[in-house]
Amino acid sequence: MKVRIDKSGCVGNARCAAVADALFPLDDDGYIAIEAFDVPAGQEKAAKNGARSCPERIIFVEEDDGTISWPPTKRA
Template identity: 35%
Template sequence: MKLLLDSTRCQGYGLCQEPVPDLIELDEFGYANIVSRDVPPGDEDAARAAVEACPNSALRLEK
């Protein structure tokens, strides 16, 4: 499973990082950057929570 970011939709709320701090980092303005697109086994639920936390649907999961 891969975690993908549409950076044009990110508004810098930073809500996505909390569930998956190993996969998403925030820049100095709060905008998300994907550290690792590959979601490790066992972190799928946390990645789904990150996707759901984004108010602008900037994140998505792909199999």
């Protein structure tokens, strides 16, 4: 599993870090400090919870098969 982050959309709510600070480090100004990472084994739930906590939905969870499991896509 991988996590990708659209840093340009971060407004500094820091909810991701509040949920999983080891996975979502913040810079000195309180914005997300990284753009992507491979989720360590055993940390999948924490990564998903951190992504889901972001109100801007700028954190994308990519499963091992390449599908995006978060955020959900709108269906017509």
